[in-house]
Amino acid sequence: MTGLIDIVVLSLLVVTAVMVGQLRNLFAAAMLTGMYSLLSAVWMVVLDAPDVAYTEAAVGAGISTVLMLATLSLTTEEEREASLIEPGPLFVALITGAVLLYATLDMPRFGDPSSPIHTHVGAMYLERAPHEIGVPNLITAVLASYRGYDTLGETTVVFTAAVGVLALLTAPPLDRRGLPFRRTASLDTSMASQSTLGGDGSLPQTSLADDEVAT
């Protein structure tokens, strides 16, 4: 039964990844990346990793897709026509794949209980967490207690990224020489104090002026 689910999920994953590369319509491709994340979440459930699956479904399939759709609404929804097969990148990707495939022959068998990954620190967590932490969900125990510093570092990265995104999106718009856009003098003064996303923040200004006239 698990074998059947594996075959279906894995072939769907490969087909979805191929279509993400092929489709010219970026909205469709964004939806397919969401589907790809959701399918990988399904395979994670089969692999006994429900916590990772939840996170992948919520963050990978949800937030990433929303961010991409938002970007597409601000940029363009159609990719320029280009050749489907680029020989250089194809060559590099195939060589990388061949080397990695050769390397898998040295890896422990899938699900092997005696592989190195299961005999060191992972086994220690499984043995000690029930007494030391007392939380039934061992992933929570390791995440929040044994590896609390990892989570702290993760929070730092997310904070830095949030600061970066805010700085990028609220900075005044620049032209391609890196200079501020030159606008007409009257617009320039009203724009200077405003941080804009799409490069046009004049609408709220006029509506405010209208209100003042009305009162």
Add this chain to the structure above:
Amino acid sequence: MNELIAHYNHQIVIVLMCLGIYVIMARDNLVKKIMGLNVFQAAVILLYVTMGRVDGGTAAILVDDPGATYSNPLPHVLMLTAIVVGVATTALGLALVVRIQEAFGTIEDGEIQALEEQQVP
């Protein structure tokens, strides 16, 4: 032959990785490159999660049965962190794409390079 089937999880993950790398390198559109990065990243996460799997095991949530086998919680914990960091990277990349669109009016790599070369006096 058995040797090959025993590694089917790794092989599929490597195919997905290569598709991701190819999209990053071959496509000109910047949003498409970030989609390729997402495909690659999910493949790496799957690689780690498959390594945590144990034959006959169950999710690492304690059950009453004292003889139960659990999958290894360590790769799962590390990948939880990786997913969240990955989304932060995606957000930052997409914000850059929005700014590039503002400055150049296009998000196609080749067209941006052509515009840059025009600039040089």
